[in-house]
Amino acid sequence: xxxxxxxxxxxxxxxxxxxxxxxxxxxxxxxxxxxxxxxxxxxxxxxxxxxxxxxxxxxxxxxxxxxxxxxxxxxxxxxxxxxxxxxxxxxxxxxxxxxxxxxxxxxxxxxxxx
Amino acid sequence: xxxxxxxxxxxxxxxxxxxxxxxxxxxxxxxxxxxxxxxxxxxxxxxxxxxxxxxxxxxxxxxxxxxxxxxxxxxxxxxxxxxxxxxxxxxxxxxxxxxxxxxxxxxxxxxx
Numbered sequence: 001x002x003x004x005x006x007x008x009x010x011x012x013x014x015x016x017x018x019x020x021x022x023x024x025x026x027x028x029x030x031x032x033x034x035x036x037x038x039x040x041x042x043x044x045x046x047x048x049x050x051x052x053x054x055x056x057x058x059x060x061x062x063x064x065x066x067x068x069x070x071x072x073x074x075x076x077x078x079x080x081x082x083x084x085x086x087x088x089x090x091x092x093x094x095x096x097x098x099x100x101x102x103x104x105x106x107x108x109x110x111x112x113x114x
Numbered sequence: 115x116x117x118x119x120x121x122x123x124x125x126x127x128x129x130x131x132x133x134x135x136x137x138x139x140x141x142x143x144x145x146x147x148x149x150x151x152x153x154x155x156x157x158x159x160x161x162x163x164x165x166x167x168x169x170x171x172x173x174x175x176x177x178x179x180x181x182x183x184x185x186x187x188x189x190x191x192x193x194x195x196x197x198x199x200x201x202x203x204x205x206x207x208x209x210x211x212x213x214x215x216x217x218x219x220x221x222x223x224x225x226x
Contacts, residue, residue, distance in 0.1 A: 004157075033213050043158070043216040056213055091157045101148045101205055101214055105157025 002026075004106035006092050012112045013082055021077045021109045025094030032075050033095075033103065034067060036088040043091065049075060082113045118202045123221045132189045134220050136202030139183050147178060147185045150201040152219070158201060162187070189222075197224045 005024040013019050025032050034046040045059040049069045060066070064082075069075040079086055089110050093103040119137040126132045138147070146165050150158040151173075162169055164176040164185070175188040189196055201219040 035216070042218045045213050045215055048213040059213075093157065101146060101163065101203065102160050103150075103158070103214065105159070108157055 004092055004094055004104050006090075006106035006109050008109060009107065010110045010112075012114060015084060015113055016081055018078065018080045019082055019111065021079075021090050021092075021111070023075045023077070023092030023094075023106060025073065025075070025092070026096075026104055027073075028096065029094035029104075030072065030097045031095045032069055033093045034075070034077050035091045035093070037091060037108075038088045046077070046090075079111075082111075084113045087111055087113045118204055118217060120200075120202050120217070120220045122218065123223070125223050125225065126192055128193055128224060128226050129191050132192050132196070132222060132224075134187045134189075134200055134202075134222070135184055136187070137184045138202070138204045141182050141204050142206070144206040145182075145204045146206070147176065147182075148203045148205070148214070149174070149176065149187050150203065150216070150219075152199045152201065154198075158216070192222075192224045194224050194226060196222065198222060 007022045011019055032049040035043040037043050047054055047060055047067050048056040051072050052069050064080045067077045089108040091105055091108045093105040095103045146163055148163040149161050151161045152158040161173050162171055162176045164178050166178050169176045177186045199219040199221050201216050203214050
């Protein structure tokens with residue numbers, strides 16, 4: 001597609017439930033990144049994919065968080081047993097091989113855990 | 115990735131030129147300097163990238179001195195719509211395997 005697409009745009013979930021957030025990167029972009037941003041805060045790096053593999057998972061805050069990428073394209077970030085501190089905007093970005101730091105971000109998924 | 119230091123906030127008025135300076139004393143030979151802009155309720159947007167001297171595009175100019183230990187993002191004649199957070203990042207653009215780490219950036223507020 002023309003840009004990075006994330007779904008859903010908004011998600012309200014009850015504490016303890018599992019959620020899945022989806023990212024559809026720009027076609028042909030080899031690298032895909034997940035960040036989260038809490039209200040008024042900077043971006044917190046979560047995980048990075050090169051193709052289908054994740055060389056850097058260092059930012060995942062706990063074992064409740066996991067992510068996968070299939071076919072070198074769509075990625076899913078799963079949060080199990082959500083907690084209120086998981087409430088944030090989850091942003092996905094992708095970049096092409098020839099310009100790894102030329103990220104294109106999606107509009108994000110606003111997650112609210114109640 | 116080299117650490118960067120930039121002002122937390124800046125204020126300006128419409129029509130003025132705004133210069134945001136970023137320090138990156140430990141920049142490596144292969145590192146590029148990249149700036150992103152983030153409007154409220156949106157993801158960051160790539161605005162400019164450079165290696166040395168000066169780079170200009172339709173949005174901004176980027177000035178990099180010979181020692182590359184700092185860089186200055188210049189926004190000509192800002193408008194209210196330039197109110198945003200501006201992030202300075204340094205890293206090896208051609209090296210896969212690392213992700214950009216965004217700091218708190220510089221919050222630019224433009225008033226009329």
